[in-house]
Amino acid sequence: VYVARNTATVFELDLERIEVLRGPQGTLWGKNTTGGSINVITTKPTGELGLKQELGFGEYGRFRSKTVLDLNPSELGELGSVNLKFSYLKTMSDGWANRVNDRVAGPHDLGEVDSDSLRFASAWNLNEDIVIDYAFDHINRNGTSRQDQLLYAPPSMGADRYASRRKRLERFSLDTAGRDEITIDAHTLVATWDLGDVTLKSITGYRDSNLQYDPDLDGTPVEFTARLLSTGAMSTGGLYNVYGTRDDEQFSQELQAVGTTLDGRLDYVAGLYYFDEEGTESTIGSLYYDALAPFVFFNDTSKTFTIDNKSMAVYGQATYTLPVLDDRLRVTLGGRYTDDDKDVHKTVHNGVPADMPGQKSWNHFSPAGTIDFQASEDVNVYLRVAEAYNAGIFNVRSSAASFSTPADEETVVSYELGAKTEWFEHRLRLNTALFYSEFEDMQSIVYVAGESTALNVGSTDIWGAEVELLASPVAGLTLGLSYGYLDYEINEFVYGQIDVTDSAALPYMPENTASGFIEFRFLPLAIGTVALRLDATYKDEVAFSPLNSATTQADDYALVNARITLSELPFESVDASIAVWGKNLADEDYQIFGIDYAQFQTGSFGDPRSFGVDLRMEF
Secondary structure, eight states: OOOOOGGGOOOOSSEEEEEEEOSOBOSSSSSOBSSOEEEEEEOOOOSSOEEEEEEEEETTTEEEEEEEEEOOOEEOGGGOEEEEEEEEEEEEEOOSEEEOOOSSOSOOEETOEEEEEEEEEEEEEOSSSEEEEEEEEEEEEEEBOOOOEEEEOOGGGTOGGGOOSSSOOOEEOOSSOOBEEEEEEEEEEEEEEEOSSEEEEEEEEEEEEEEEEOOBTTOSOOEEEEEETTTOOEEEEESEEEEEEEEEEEEEEEEEEEEEETTTTEEEEEEEEEEEEEEEEEEEEEEEEEEETTEEEEEEOOEEEEEEEEEEEEEEEEEEEOSSGGGTEEEEEEEEEEEEEEEEEEEEETTEEEEEEEEEEEEEEEEEEEEEEEEETTEEEEEEEEEEEEOOBOOTTSOHHHHTSOBOOEEEEEEEEEEEEEETTTTEEEEEEEEEEEEEEEEEEEEETTEEEEEEEEEEEEEEEEEEEEEOOSTTEEEEEEEEEEEEEEOOOEETTEEOTTTOOOTTOOSEEEEEEEEEEOOOBTTBEEEEEEEEEEEOOBOSSTTOOTTTOBOOEEEEEEEEEEESOSOTTOEEEEEEEEESTTOOOOEEEEEEOSSOEEEEEOOOOEEEEEEEEEO
16 A cells, blocks of 8 residues: 555554565556655464564663564354454654753653554455455654754854754754654555456555644754734744644555466556545744845745645556576566646645645656566576656645646656576575666755745756675575665756756765675574674765755765674573664764755754664564
């Protein structure tokens, strides 16, 4: 089930695995994407009575408790049987930063989390051919937001003394409490009917989310008394404060047929997809900015708007094994036709009642093709060419002039040449890939006078390479290494009638990334089996805005983590383990986000060094 809003992607409970799919997607399922997708797969009821309990404790008040209960099947006679599973997750944290002033009431812990997650899952086996899976998820998370810190402000604002460009701040003096509350309810219903050579599947999803927030976006206690331009009255407030609520509902329905024909030579997938999202967001905001230095002016950024997004698609993909070269050559062809309609309506703009509608539709056909050759039992090489698109974007938070004019649709043609190999009796796995992508009207976000604006960067080419290695040279030892190289060229980017092609950058595009781990499992001892794991990651410097503001760019950084696990503890009828871990062992200061509000810039930093212990028991 596709999840449209990042406020509704709080996946915390009962995960089986997470799959990262690179490149354009959309010919196999659900929603289309131009830059890959992340699939979150949850565990299904096992049908066997069992209880799993996990406990975690760490610095900064971290606590985690996860309980999973599987029940024996409930027999329903001629109606088959039902497997049931109940899960509960409690997470708490005080956060690693603090608000040190008492200007406003509320908690002083920043990044504080108090979260409860519930999940009920059932699998109704009507007979050997028909299975109906249902799941209900409820998440309630209260706390405070991770605080952005001021990176730069001009001296005329009087806030520059609070700015820190390179060092992570852990003490803040603010003029809001930074509340951050999320409630999510989700239902998923999957019906599967196995007809032999073809399997029919219906996937229905409904998700309702509510968000409330009031961050201090400037990260300072600075207040101004300024002239309110629309009325001439005087007003006092912080540099940039926002209180907001967002309500979002989404419904999706997907019908799939997955089968095999032509004596097993042709595998195919065909599907229909429908998605409907309705949402409302209201914000009460104030932005003070140095528009005509040395005078400071007030801009009421309060807004209320609604969205109604609909998407319909038909897609399919077929893989044919050619009767040549000992059936080692396969050809895959796929395609997707998507029709998107977006309807927006702003009823409050900059604190004033408004009637500002916007509506537009887009459609696109996206083909894809792959040739893969099984050179040997352990070597597969492939060439993939795929096209994808994203519908246009309305600037719901932008000025009146640009609100009803959306950014154009984004399209990409991607080429990938790769190999998946295994060597030395499967002790070494080596995967490599080269890719090249041609974007037209690439979409991005910039901020103008504190407002986010979606725009098209223009024609852009991206290319790179990836290498993944996994090795088990001796018993008990596992080594992993991955490296990614990325480069790009912006061929044309005109912003505000100014050609910024030479100075622009693509956000979140590090040239070099690398990660690796080493894990060793010792021979079993009387008290259990000890495993040591050390992992490290590296990320090159990145920009956070296509306008490439120097004050929001992040430096390169490397993180080192470690974990010691004692498993197979000598308890009867219980599979138990205990682990001690440390994260960011070098206590690196590393920036993970940055934003340019035109008059000042802010950013947030990653977690400092921390230690903890995890316990796991399975009955």
